[in-house]
Each structure stands twice: as C-alpha cells, then as structure tokens.
Amino acid sequence: MTTLLRRLLRAAPAPAPASLSSHLPFSTRSRRTPHRFRRSRRGANPAPPSPDAVSAAIASLPSRLTPPVLASFLANTSDARLLLPLLTHSLHLPAFRPDPAPFLVAIKRLATADLYADFDRTCALSFSLLPSLSSPGPLLRNALYFYCQFGRLGKAFHVYTLMRASADPAARPSADTYHALFTALLSRGRGDTLIHYMYMDNVSALFKQMLEEGIPPDTRTLNVLIRGYAQSLHLNDALRLFHQMRPLYGCEPDAFTYSYLVHGLSAQSRTRNARELFEEMRGNGLLPTEPACNAFVGALAMAGEAGDAERVMWEMARAGRVVDDITRRALVEELSRAGKREDADRLAREMEQKGIVSARELRALLSSIRDDGDDSLDVDDSGRSTW
Incomplete structure (x- = not known):
C-alpha cells in the first residue's frame, strides 16, 4: 500500500467511546469544496435552529418512541437542522435503544440538504455507538458514499477502516465501496494529468486489496480504473486491464x-489503436460518448486522415453524436492546410445545410480557411459566400 494511501487511512481519528457527549471526534472544517455539494457552501454556514424551534420539535415527539417511530418522525421533519438535536435528545431517553435506522434517515437528509457540519456530527455520533448498533452495514455504506461526495477522503477512508473491522459480514466493503473510493480519488485534480498520475498508485493499491479480499470487480469498477489509467496517460495499463476484463x-x-480508451489513445495520437477499438465498439452496437467522438475525429484530422475524420463525424451525427465546434473547426482547417480548400469549403457548407452549424459559425469557418492576405471572401447573412 502506498504512502499516500496509508496517510489517508490514518487521516481520520479513531471513534470516540460510546457516550452522548456533545464533543464529537471529527472536525467539521473543510479545506476543499466538493463539486457536488458546492452551491450552498460558498456562503456562510446556515444558522442553527432557534432554541424555541428545537424545544417545539422535541415536544412533538411521540410518547412511545421506538427506533422505527423516530426514523419516520425524522423523515417527516420539515427542517433538516432539527434532525441532530432530535437524535441527541432521543438517545438520552432511558428506554430508547440505539438503532441504525434513525441515523440512516438523518445522514441521508443532511447530506442531501448540504448540511455538512450536522452530517459530520451525526456520523461521528453513530460511529461512537457502533458496538451497540445491529446491522450497521447500510449506515456505514451511506456514510462512506456521502463523505466521498463531499470530497472528504480522510473521513471516507476512516469509514472504510470501520467497515473492514466490523464483526458484521454484511458491513464489510463491497464492490460499491471500492467504486466510491476509486471515483473520489480520481476526482481530485479534475483534468490535471499529473494529479491523476499520482492518485493512480493509490487506486491500484486499493484494487489489489479488493482482489485479495475476494471481492470480484464489476464492469463499472473496472471502468473507473481504465478511465484513471487513460487520464493519467498510462494507456498500456488501461489496455492491459481491458484485455483482462x-x-x-x-x-x-x-x-x-x-x-x-478511444479518448485516451486519441489524446496520445495513437490513431491506429483508437481506430481498432472504435470499430470494435461500433461492431458491438455501442455508441461512444461525445468526448470520445470529439477526441477521435480531432486526432484523425490532425494525423492527416481528414477523409476518415469526416466519415466518422457523419456516422456519429447520424447516430446522434454531433462533434463540438472546436472539432468541427479543426477538421475544416486541417483540410485547408492539406491544400484541400474546396473540400474544406464543401464540408463547412454541408454542415450548415444539415443543421450542424449556424450561419454565424459557417461564416467563421469559411473565414478560417481563407488564404492569408485574401480579402475577397465575404459571406452574406444566409451563410452563402459572395466571392
């Protein structure tokens, strides 16, 4: 296991002893703003509910409070900020026995409401009570998933260690667990190849651990690894894993x-390999994603294979995959650079006739293939050249 992965596994503190103390073991401060729950966290944290609101909510709790009743009550509480105070109050009641169901409702609602601080405290409280909770699997799986969504890798790996140490076989890590961790690791750095390169070592170490624990990977999990290898420019590793699937x-x-694979190979100008996989994919009746289409058509054009690039572009357009404006411009300009100005002009007009480009974009395309110093080109508002 790599050094970075060891640090992640040690990043979160150990669970606190089973108590109802208000001092919880996790800090709620953040150094990263996750992409999924970013909107409301840009501003100030929401104000806590007023004491009167908390008192009114507690007073409305049913007299015979059982875990299923509390879970239903929390699910129907309109203000998500009241969930943690209601949970804490209920756990202080002498006759109430801790159960995962209310915690599960609370963490789902708090995460969905983007109330990270309350979500974090609720998770910490549930972890401190793990020895007394039966069937904690769903609770741990959801906590790990939402920590990954919030971008808290240290907390996510802490939950992972709790899952591995659980006495309940149903709470152990599954393929979904590893998929969530792989995805969270590879979401760091967005499109930065160097950061993907760094985190792929950790993903590879986790994948080996997954196999050692006897957890069979599925296509979705293997796809995350292939995407990670491709984004970090380890295309040979990606191809090796593909051929092992x-x-x-x-x-x-x-x-x-x-x-x-097609996207990664195209980015490295390995058009022959990309073409083989593209044709295999189409032969299997599969349709590539739009980024893969853009990358493949652009790579063919840049490699001087403009005819094949045009053929693929039209094939994808008929299948509902229209390449973006950057790819269209690259294809037209490459035709022009290759001395095929008439073909470039024809292609640009054909794209306009078939509704792929607007009249304005047609004017820009025709302008881009104009010879240096040639000021005779003019296009009217309908997109027709007047030269």
Whole structure:
C-alpha cells in the first residue's frame, strides 16, 4: 500500500467511546469544496435552529418512541437542522435503544440538504455507538458514499477502516465501496494529468486489496480504473486491464470502457489503436460518448486522415453524436492546410445545410480557411459566400 494511501487511512481519528457527549471526534472544517455539494457552501454556514424551534420539535415527539417511530418522525421533519438535536435528545431517553435506522434517515437528509457540519456530527455520533448498533452495514455504506461526495477522503477512508473491522459480514466493503473510493480519488485534480498520475498508485493499491479480499470487480469498477489509467496517460495499463476484463474477471466492456480508451489513445495520437477499438465498439452496437467522438475525429484530422475524420463525424451525427465546434473547426482547417480548400469549403457548407452549424459559425469557418492576405471572401447573412 502506498504512502499516500496509508496517510489517508490514518487521516481520520479513531471513534470516540460510546457516550452522548456533545464533543464529537471529527472536525467539521473543510479545506476543499466538493463539486457536488458546492452551491450552498460558498456562503456562510446556515444558522442553527432557534432554541424555541428545537424545544417545539422535541415536544412533538411521540410518547412511545421506538427506533422505527423516530426514523419516520425524522423523515417527516420539515427542517433538516432539527434532525441532530432530535437524535441527541432521543438517545438520552432511558428506554430508547440505539438503532441504525434513525441515523440512516438523518445522514441521508443532511447530506442531501448540504448540511455538512450536522452530517459530520451525526456520523461521528453513530460511529461512537457502533458496538451497540445491529446491522450497521447500510449506515456505514451511506456514510462512506456521502463523505466521498463531499470530497472528504480522510473521513471516507476512516469509514472504510470501520467497515473492514466490523464483526458484521454484511458491513464489510463491497464492490460499491471500492467504486466510491476509486471515483473520489480520481476526482481530485479534475483534468490535471499529473494529479491523476499520482492518485493512480493509490487506486491500484486499493484494487489489489479488493482482489485479495475476494471481492470480484464489476464492469463499472473496472471502468473507473481504465478511465484513471487513460487520464493519467498510462494507456498500456488501461489496455492491459481491458484485455483482462473477459478472461480474468468475467466482465463485458461497455460503451464507457471503449470510450475511455478511444479518448485516451486519441489524446496520445495513437490513431491506429483508437481506430481498432472504435470499430470494435461500433461492431458491438455501442455508441461512444461525445468526448470520445470529439477526441477521435480531432486526432484523425490532425494525423492527416481528414477523409476518415469526416466519415466518422457523419456516422456519429447520424447516430446522434454531433462533434463540438472546436472539432468541427479543426477538421475544416486541417483540410485547408492539406491544400484541400474546396473540400474544406464543401464540408463547412454541408454542415450548415444539415443543421450542424449556424450561419454565424459557417461564416467563421469559411473565414478560417481563407488564404492569408485574401480579402475577397465575404459571406452574406444566409451563410452563402459572395466571392
């Protein structure tokens, strides 16, 4: 296991002893703003509910409070900020026995409401009571998933260690657990190849641990690894894993599998390999993603294979995949640079006739293929050249 992964596994503190103390073991401060729950966290944290609101909510609790009743009550409480005070109050009641169900309702609602501080405290409180909770699997799985969505990798790996140490076999890590961790690791750095390169070592170490624990990967999990290898420019590793999918893991590649590979190979100008996989994908009746289409058509054009690029572009357009404006411009300009100005002009006009480009974009395309110093080109408002 790599050094970075060891640090992540040690990042979160150990669970606190079973108590109802208001001092919880996790800090709620953040150094990163996750992409999924970013909107409301840009501003100030929401104000806590007023003491009167908390008192009124507690007073409305049913007299015979059982975990299923409390879970239903929390699910129907309109203000999500009241969930943690209601949970804490209920756990202080002498006759109430802790159960995962109310915690599960609370963490789902708090995460969905983007109330990270309350979500974090609720998770910490539930972790401190793990020895007394039966069937904690769903609770731990959801906590790990939402920590990944919030971008808190240290907290997510802490939950992962709790899952591995759980006495309940149903709470142990599953393929979904590893998929969430892989995705969270590879979401760091967005499109930065160097950061993907760094985190792929950790993903590879986790994948080995997954296999050692006897958890068979599925296509979705293998796709995350292939995407990570492709984004970090480890295309040979991505291809090796692709060729192992059927014989070693019994998984069928899908459209995303091929698209990640075609996109990565095209980015490295390995058009021959990209073409082989593209044709295999189409032969299997699979449709590439739009980024893969853009990358493949652009790579063919840049490699001087403008005819094939045009053919693929029209094939994808008929299938509902229209390449973006950057790719269209690159194809037209490459035709012009290759001395095929008439073909470039024809292609630009054909795209306008078929509704792929607007009259304004047609004017820009025709202008881009104009010879240096040629000021005779003019296009009217309908997109027709007047030269």
